[in-house]
Amino acid sequence: MTEWDLSKFKGVFVAMYSAYDEAGDVCEDRVKKLARFYVHSGVKGLYVGGSSGEGILQTVEERKRVVEAVMQEVGQELTIIVHVAANSTKESKELAIHAETCGAHAISAVPSIYYRLSENAVEKHWQEMIDCSSLPFIIYNIPQTTGFNLSQTLFQKVAAQDKVIGIKMSGESVFDLQQFKAHAGKEFLVFNGPDEQYLGGRIMGADGGIGGTYGVMPELFCVLDQYITSNQLEKAQELQFHINRIIKKLLSYPSLYGACKYILSLRNIETGFPRLPLLPVTQQDYPSLSVLNDEIKQLINQYTKEMERVIQ
Numbered sequence: 266m267t268e269w270d271l272s273k274f275k276g277v278f279v280a281m282y283s284a285y286d287e288a289g290d291v292c293e294d295r296v297k298k299l300a301r302f303y304v305h306s307g308v309k310g311l312y313v314g315g316s317s318g319e320g321i322l323q324t325v326e327e328r329k330r331v332v333e334a335v336m337q338e339v340g341q342e343l344t345i346i347v348h349v350a351a352n353s354t355k356e357s358k359e360l361a362i363h364a365e366t367c368g369a370h371a372i373s374a375v376p377s378i379y380y381r382l383s384e385n386a387v388e389k390h391w392q393e394m395i396d397c398s399s400l401p402f403i404i405y406n407i408p409q410t411t412g413f414n415l416s417q418t419l420f421q422k423v424a425a426q427d428k429v430i431g432i433k434m435s436g437e438s439v440f441d442l443q444q445f446k447a448h449a450g451k452e453f454l455v456f457n458g459p460d461e462q463y464l465g466g467r468i469m470g471a472d473g474g475i476g477g478t479y480g481v482m483p484e485l486f487c488v489l490d491q492y493i494t495s496n497q498l499e500k501a502q503e504l505q506f507h508i509n510r511i512i513k514k515l516l517s518y519p520s521l522y523g524a525c526k527y528i529l530s531l532r533n534i535e536t537g538f539p540r541l542p543l544l545p546v547t548q549q550d551y552p553s554l555s556v557l558n559d560e561i562k563q564l565i566n567q568y569t570k571e572m573e574r575v576i577q
């Protein structure tokens with residue numbers, strides 16, 4: 266039996282985008298407004314400083330300011346998972362200790378990037394973070410960006426510890442996701458990573474998901490999750506298809522994050538541009554993004570109404 270309350274980690278987690286001011290600096294007010302925006306959307310929590318949050322492009326001090334702002338604003342209302350991995354173990358530990366000081370609910374980390382690391386090195390990197398705070402730890406496996414493909418052997422070694430409560434599976438294979446779930450068992454959380462496969466991931470064992478595009482349509486992912494939980498799989502498939510049409514369009518812009526941030530601005534949530542080398546969208550993209558925003562709003566309207574009818 267695990268000592269952790271896993272129920273607060275089951276569901277939809279928005280991988281929060283960065284929030285900068287006009288000069289491109291971290292802006293606490295904007296971080297808070299963005300975090301607050303998700304409170305009423307029905308999501309379970311936020312994943313802070315991950316890929317979508319551009320943690321890896323920010324300084325340690327900036328990352329701390331983001332976490333502090335999120336915790337102050339919504340730390341009592343949502344479950345907050347903080348991605349603490351930096352390239353050095355030293356900085357990652359500093360961020361892990363800081364997350365605990367701020368009252369975050371869990372930490373999470375990718376392997377260090379750039380160097381081709383052995384499994385022993387990645388294990389040591391993660392273990393130092395696990396040991397330096399008393400927070401539960403969630404492995405972040407995203408081989409397509411880190412170049413490190415987590416093996417079952419290393420996974421089972423790391424996951425055997427009570428403090429390691431889950432894994433965020435951002436690789437594309439639903440089979441891999443299922444294999445991790447099968448080995449770790451019921452009392453171990455698996456988060457679906459690819460938003461395009463939320464339905465597939467959940468059916469194959471994921472307890473919820475962490476995703477970036479949830480940020481512009483959190484309501485749709487919450488309804489999708491409810492369809493799955495209540496076994497309405499045809500409705501779930503229909504909605505996932507709509508979502509995927511949106512995601513495919515979002516992926517056609519100079520950067521996914523730039524497109525999503527612009528859509529947020531159309532919903533009165535200013536977050537600035539993504540930080541270089543991630544490209545912003547340009548003025549010529551604005552009209553089509555505005556059309557896409559209307560499409561998202563229409564779907565949110567339609568599906569939240571349908572869900573209300575089902576619940577009544």
Ligand SMILES: CC(=O)N[C@@H]([C@@H](O)[C@H](O)[C@H](O)CO)[C@@H](O)CC(=O)C(=O)O
Nearest residue numbers: 280315316317435458459460475476477
């Ligand atoms: C590679 C990547 O960035 N994957 C995203 C997805 O949310 C992704 O943006 C989405 O599926 C669109 O392809 C997440 O798995 C990453 C994530 O949650 C994060 O921001 O840490």
